[in-house]
Amino acid sequence: MRNDLIKDMIRRSLFVMASASVLLVQSCGLDDPNADRDEFIKVFTSLNAEEEAAANPAITGDGSVDQLCVGTQAGEYKIFVKTNSQLSAVWQDGESSPWASVVSYEKSSKADYYEVTLRVKVRSNEYYYSRRTGTLMLIDPSKNLGKYVRVHQGATARLSQTFDWLKYGSVDPQLEDETPFEKWTATQKGYNYTTSTPAYCGGKNGYVKLGDNDGHGADFVTPFVDNFRLDSLIMVTFKAVAYVAPDGTKDVNKLKIEVVGGGVIAEDASTSTTITVPYFDPESENYPTDMFADGAYVLFVKSVKGNEISSNTRIRFIAGDTSAQAPVNNRIMLDYIYIRTINPKIDQPYYEQNGGSGPDKIRYFGQEEEETL
DSSP, X not given: OHHHHHHHHHHHHHHHHHHHHHHHHHHHHHHOTTSOOSOOEEEESSTTHHHHHHHOTTSOSSSOOSXXXXXXXXXXXXXXXXXXXXXXXXXXXXXXXXXXXXXXXXXXXXXXXXXXXXXXXXXXXXXOOBOEEEEEEEEEXXXXXXXXXXXXXXXXXXXXXXXXXXXXXXXXXXXXXXXXXXXXXXXXXXXXXXXXXXXXXEEOXXXXXXXXXXXXXXXXXXXXXXXXXGOSEEEEEEEEXXXXXXXXXXXXXXXXXXXESSOEETTTSOSEEEEEOOBOOTTSTTTTTTTTTTOEEEEEEEOBTTBOOOTTOEEEEEESOSSSOOSSOOOEEEEEEEEEEOOTTTSOOHHHHHTSSEEOOGGGTTOSSOOOO
């Protein structure tokens, strides 16, 4: 009895396997998922990208892309689709209120090409460029056909710091109630910023203060970032303003920035530059919360042969003389330090838009005010 049951189970299993094999062969014969399809979908960032790729031996491939960047400014951006199918264009991202939308998908003047118009929100009302990503879905459900294109806004951050973990004294920069670096907690020092002047580099409420009212200078150095070894171009953004005393007396307003450990400043291949920063405005209606309003800066650092960006690369901010007490004060408030990697093949041309290193112009490049969806 038991042997008969076993034999019957084996026969049933063999029948099921044989039936499945027949169905598989039939399915492959009718609709092989691995076979070449007549339909195609290619995405380009310009209408002539395919011809430009064909004419330029340095460009590999046909010029089509699977990912692209739109600008951090609000506005409309064109994406070009080459296809022989009737597609729909749908936008999706992870925000509670989507940061982009499809305005139109229509035929182009060029055969087999369509234009997608995306309307994009500004990345931030502040000088903030860290990346967010959405997906442009080009789909034809009737043919089980689709292409998903990653659309980025902003650049990939390697270091992001707002110093919200500094809670010493008040926000008001005129009050000398900062706590020197040497007295920061172990947790705060664990963020791995360093200084050669621990007595004169102070923590305030949400930002760093360099220098004191006795003419001592100070420096502040960013931590090591291992992924810098992958980069050939980085964009350093920060905010800095100089001190104004309650009686209106102004400090020297110079800030020196050094690149140490690998890499050079993009404009002149030097490893340091000095900028003149604005003063905070004690008479502002929103003082002191708007103290950094006019103090946004961008510094571009690149690799050159023999001096490449590496995991040892750090940025050193210096106010005044760190080796001797000066007869004049040079107090600088420093905040919002971000370092982002730039991929010239994908990212927007930040360097060109800002006109190189200097005051941050990227936020308002090509426009004066925010557009909304």
